[in-house]
Amino acid sequence: MPLLLNIESLANGPVRLTGELSERELDMQTLDELIEVNKPLNYDVTAERTGENILLQGSIHMLLHCECVRCLESFTHHVNLPNWSCLLPLAGEEKIELSGVSLDLTPYLREDTFLAFPQHPLCKTGCDGTPEQTSRGGYSTKIRKASDENVETSIWSELDNLNLE
Numbered sequence: 001m002p003l004l005l006n007i008e009s010l011a012n013g014p015v016r017l018t019g020e021l022s023e024r025e026l027d028m029q030t031l032d033e034l035i036e037v038n039k040p041l042n043y044d045v046t047a048e049r050t051g052e053n054i055l056l057q058g059s060i061h062m063l064l065h066c067e068c069v070r071c072l073e074s075f076t077h078h079v080n081l082p083n084w085s086c087l088l089p090l091a092g093e094e095k096i097e098l099s100g101v102s103l104d105l106t107p108y109l110r111e112d113t114f115l116a117f118p119q120h121p122l123c124k125t126g127c128d129g130t131p132e133q134t135s136r137g138g139y140s141t142k143i144r145k146a147s148d149e150n151v152e153t154s155i156w157s158e159l160d161n162l163n164l165e
Contacts, residue, residue: 001025002104002106003106003109004102005017005047005054005105006101006102007049007054007101007102008101010048010049010054011049014047014048015046015048016044016045016046017044017045017058018045019042022040023038023039023040023041026041026110026113028110032117033067034068034069035121036065036066037064039062039065041060041062041113042060042062043058043061044059045057045058045059047105052091053090054088054090054103056084056085056088057083057084057085058085059082060084060109060112061078061080062078063076063079064077064117066123068122068123069122070122070123070127070128071127075121084112086112088103088108
């Protein structure tokens with residue numbers, strides 16, 4: 001069920017909305033193969049009427065299942081918007097569409113959550129692209145790529161051998 005706000009209820013003052021929207025209710029479909037939406041969006045929002053606008057303020061939180069762009073390790077990314085706000089005009093060129101006296105807030109929560117998705121998800125800052133594995137002794141070791149064994153001091157050194165004449 002979408003997050004609906006009855007705008008007539010704002011005549012008595014601010015209205016607090018809390019709860020969660022499932023990924024199905026949000027209709028979130030990412031085009032990024034490395035990001036998967038499989039947890040609900042949690043919200044705690046206060047709505048109030050300010051003149052010819054509706055002001056939404058609160059927090060939005062969602063967990064994403066991601067794969068690192070460098071090492072392809074799975075990890076959880078936290079989308080956390082603690083000071084989220086949105087101003088919705090009731091008049092003018094950019095006025096919002098109402099369904100009777102109700103306003104569907106779901107598209108606004110979805111859009112701002114999408115904007116907070118990582119563009120290039122990394123499992124940790126400084127990931128060098130080689131997945132960690134545990135050796136027989138239980139110590140963490142990095143996998144060494146076969147192509148790295150004979151790397152020269154600079155990848156540009158091959159240009160020194162170019163004959164441009």
